[in-house]
Amino acid sequence: MCVVDGDPAVRDSLQYLCASNGYVARGFSTRSAFLRMLDAVNRTSPKCVICAAELPDGSGVDLYNELRFREVIVPFALMVSINSGSATQHALRAGIEYVWPKPLVDRGPLIAFIGR
Numbered sequence: 001m002c003v004v005d006g007d008p009a010v011r012d013s014l015q016y017l018c019a020s021n022g023y024v025a026r027g028f029s030t031r032s033a034f035l036r037m038l039d040a041v042n043r044t045s046p047k048c049v050i051c052a053a054e055l056p057d058g059s060g061v062d063l064y065n066e067l068r069f070r071e072v073i074v075p076f077a078l079m080v081s082i083n084s085g086s087a088t089q090h091a092l093r094a095g096i097e098y099v100w101p102k103p104l105v106d107r108g109p110l111i112a113f114i115g116r
Contacts, residue, residue: 001024002027004051005051005055045073061094078091080100
């Protein structure tokens with residue numbers, strides 16, 4: 001599984017949460033770093049992607065759309081700022097099924113998502 005978030009503290013804590021539940025997560029700070037990794041492994045899909053809505057080089061929705069364009073179908077969760085209703089609506093319209101507020105208060109849905 002992969003965590004894409006420009007904030008190292010958030011990225012590290014999500015990787016730790018995954019590890020504490022028995023899963024290995026690779027972290028990426030940018031959309032382009034994640035896509036370079038995907039190209040390097042010949043588009044082998046990760047188990048899932050947990051992504052911030054806002055990245056240093058684009059948006060999480062842009063990354064989701066790029067994956068769909070490349071025909072990489074992978075469970076994708078987007079974390080949006082708690083006060084960003086428009087980002088949530090934009091994500092849902094794009095087809096992202098898993099959208100959670102950031103900071104993550106209830107970890108149950110995320111743990112269920114990574115364990116599916």
